[in-house]
Amino acid sequence: MTRARRSRFHGVLQVYRFAIRYWPAIGLTIACMAAFASAEGYYLYLMRPFLDAFGDLLKRRGAAGLPADLHALYAVGERAILLAPVVGALALAKELLTGWVIWRLVADLRNAICTALLPQSLQFFEDRRSGDLMSRITNDVGRSQMAFQMIFESIPEDFFHFLMGVIIAVIYGKEFLLAALVVVPVVVVPVGYLAQRIRRYGRESLQKLSDLTDLMSQMFAGIRVIKAFKMEDAEAQEFQRVNEKFLSKMVKVAKMRGFSSGTLEVIVRGFIGAAIILSVWLVSRGILDLTPGAVVISIGGIYYSFNSLRKLVKSYNRLHETIPAADRILELVQHPPALQDDPNARPLPRIQESIAFCNVSFAYDSEPVLRNITFEVKPGQRIAIVGKSGAGKSTLVALLMRFYDPTEGCVAFDGVDIRHVTRSSLLDHFAIVSQQTFLFNRTIGENIRYGRRDATQEEVERAARLANIHDFIVSLPEGYDTLCGEFGAKLSGGQRQRIAIARAILKDPDILILDEAMVGLDSESEAAVRSALENLMRGRTTFVVTHDIATIRDADRILVLKDGRLLAEGTHEDLMRDCEEYRVLYGLQV
Numbered sequence: 001m002t003r004a005r006r007s008r009f010h011g012v013l014q015v016y017r018f019a020i021r022y023w024p025a026i027g028l029t030i031a032c033m034a035a036f037a038s039a040e041g042y043y044l045y046l047m048r049p050f051l052d053a054f055g056d057l058l059k060r061r062g063a064a065g066l067p068a069d070l071h072a073l074y075a076v077g078e079r080a081i082l083l084a085p086v087v088g089a090l091a092l093a094k095e096l097l098t099g100w101v102i103w104r105l106v107a108d109l110r111n112a113i114c115t116a117l118l119p120q121s122l123q124f125f126e127d128r129r130s131g132d133l134m135s136r137i138t139n140d141v142g143r144s145q146m147a148f149q150m151i152f153e154s155i156p157e158d159f160f161h162f163l164m165g166v167i168i169a170v171i172y173g174k175e176f177l178l179a180a181l182v183v184v185p186v187v188v189v190p191v192g193y194l195a196q197r198i199r200r201y202g203r204e205s206l207q208k209l210s211d212l213t214d215l216m217s218q219m220f221a222g223i224r225v226i227k228a229f230k231m232e233d234a235e236a237q238e239f240q241r242v243n244e245k246f247l248s249k250m251v252k253v254a255k256m257r258g259f260s261s262g263t264l265e266v267i268v269r270g271f272i273g274a275a276i277i278l279s280v281w282l283v284s285r286g287i288l289d290l291t292p293g294a295v296v297i298s299i300g301g302i303y304y305s306f307n308s309l310r311k312l313v314k315s316y317n318r319l320h321e322t323i324p325a326a327d328r329i330l331e332l333v334q335h336p337p338a339l340q341d342d343p344n345a346r347p348l349p350r351i352q353e354s355i356a357f358c359n360v361s362f363a364y365d366s367e368p369v370l371r372n373i374t375f376e377v378k379p380g381q382r383i384a385i386v387g388k389s390g391a392g393k394s395t396l397v398a399l400l401m402r403f404y405d406p407t408e409g410c411v412a413f414d415g416v417d418i419r420h421v422t423r424s425s426l427l428d429h430f431a432i433v434s435q436q437t438f439l440f441n442r443t444i445g446e447n448i449r450y451g452r453r454d455a456t457q458e459e460v461e462r463a464a465r466l467a468n469i470h471d472f473i474v475s476l477p478e479g480y481d482t483l484c485g486e487f488g489a490k491l492s493g494g495q496r497q498r499i500a501i502a503r504a505i506l507k508d509p510d511i512l513i514l515d516e517a518m519v520g521l522d523s524e525s526e527a528a529v530r531s532a533l534e535n536l537m538r539g540r541t542t543f544v545v546t547h548d549i550a551t552i553r554d555a556d557r558i559l560v561l562k563d564g565r566l567l568a569e570g571t572h573e574d575l576m577r578d579c580e581e582y583r584v585l586y587g588l589q590v
Helices: 003-060 071-117 124-125 130-172 174-221 223-229 232-284 290-335 393-400 425-427 444-451 457-464 472-476 495-508 523-537 549-553 572-578 580-587
Strands: 355-364 368-376 381-387 408-413 430-435 511-515 541-545 557-562 563-571
Touching: 003 071, 003 130, 003 290, 071 290, 071 563, 124 523, 124 557, 130 290, 130 541, 130 580, 174 232, 174 290, 223 232, 223 425, 355 393, 368 393, 368 408, 381 393, 381 549, 393 511, 393 541, 430 495, 444 457, 457 472, 457 495, 457 523, 495 523, 511 523, 523 549, 557 580, 563 572, 563 580, 572 580
Parallel strands: 381 541, 381 557, 430 511, 511 541
Antiparallel strands: 355 368, 355 408, 557 563
């Protein structure tokens, strides 16, 4: 098999591998299709004795009385009636089975996408456009459903009908079949070429659709900026430009489908006409001795098979248009997470001695972000991390939670490299409150309980009181059952922060990450949030990424980062005395 042919059928094989768990249902479905096609073929088969007997009846009708023996004609009708409920049952069975298989696979595909994406590293999501991922999850799943329909319904059903037509043609007119076989290469070659073009344009159209989805996602996310800068017309023009590119690819797909369909129609209908002429010529010269029923059924069988071939080619083209969508989704599903547990990883117990960065360096692709960072933290200490924008502060705390792995060196808890402990047990020790607080569009109670689904209502309310948010929540008409809105849109920035703090308090972590948690708050909200943070930090090892001087001065130690390097560390007094960079940072705020 050539490389091109392997590539052509690779997506179909991938789909079959994905669906292999349902082989009993798929096998039964195909069996029902074969039986249904056989029953339909049998109806066509019955027409030969009916036409011959009925022709004989018409010829003898002028004689005195009707022929006494009409059992051949009655028998055909009786068989057709007896077979009717069988055909109906087969039609029902194949529709139910194909529907179940196709929609079961679509549901499994969505589940597989979710299961595959969530364990991926942050780097995976940062390297991909959110619009492209959304397009694969929505648009590509829709097209994959069509691919499943082609693979498990249309193509096998059309194939069995084509096969029955060929069998009938063989039974009654081998000469017509031999002539038809000459035509097959004339059909296959152009159809195969056009199918490859359809597949190519289908994949390109999906990419353009991803661009369109990504653009829409950015437009909706940035609608305030668009309106503030009066860019509605410009964004509409950009949308139209990208949409035209998508349209261009779809027009090319339609053109290739049209060429394929038109070519097949010319060949099939031309062959039917030629078969009629050939049959007349052969019979008129005595070369063939065929009854009217045999001639009609032979040509009917050929037409039946070619009509099925036409549908088969249409389904084949549609498959090549839609299978790239399944390829794109299975590419996501089969993408292994970059960060996985070591085979010998063990659970991480409570930290007893230290958290240490040992000569840690990190780079996004080839761009260095952290360089040779070394420091040690004792349990219960409060560590402030300061530096100018881009110094590597947020990356440093991300390495603590193993959102990324160091390029060089290691992060060790009690002397154990965190790459040798399970990620689940590692994250059990952490809670994070960041500047960009994320709340789900669920109830306030569900958002607080997010880190501990089994928490009681009393525990949730205690956490909310410590976060200084309980009184506000109970003042709402629906209390803890109030929906937060998308991204917490129904709440103010300070309220969102305090709900996030309550969520962290409820989890009761050993280690706390505060990443610019005080930024963007008004004075009233800042006081409430600061008090809540003090309740949260009490007795915990805390890493604070901040420019807030009040928080910095209360830290046990301060780490000063510059250009990805640990420039200095110490108390506020030590750094004010010995570190020019820190004095500059401090001076910007006093």
